[in-house]
Amino acid sequence: MSNVLDKKEKKFLVKFMLHIAMFLAVLAISVVMNETNDLSIYSTGFLAMSPVIPVIFLLRLVVNHYRSLDEYIQRVMGESLLWAVGVVGCAAMAYGLLSEMVEVPTISPAFMLPAIAVIFGVAQSIKLSSDTHEE
């Protein structure tokens, strides 16, 4: 089963990387097309938001992968996601409140999902680190 899990994990990682590559490609195309062409406001808007499409497919991939995992890993992932959403949400709220009182640089909301993904990964690895060694 561990070999099966490894194969499944590798297949998931390959698909994950392909989705990331697709996202970067769409992002690059949208930026280049917006900068090199004089497009209408609707086309510009569509192109600006188009990188979200591969991200939606990526989300579907991650959810399907989540469903295939065992109950313990699902629990760890769920708790990690709660931490990630909570930390990013609190940070965004704190920054928002701060910006009401003090002049601070504007941070694009486009960084929220990557921030959640990074904190999710860190939280998951912390939670699973204690299970790495067989007792």
Added chain:
Amino acid sequence: MKNRLRVLRAENRWSQADLAEKLGVSRQAVNAIETGKHDPSLTLAFALAETFGQSIEEIFCPKEQNN
């Protein structure tokens, strides 16, 4: 919840990975159940009982009863 998983696994000379393979779960899941960090679902508890040829009550018991 307390359990006798480590003892039963040692009796069978199985590693956590061996048991995980038999149950179709990750090694981390077996580790978490053994150390009491995770209480298994009924489905997994039945699978464990079947794997060791014992009843669920013989493998798991509430902490209070163990003292």
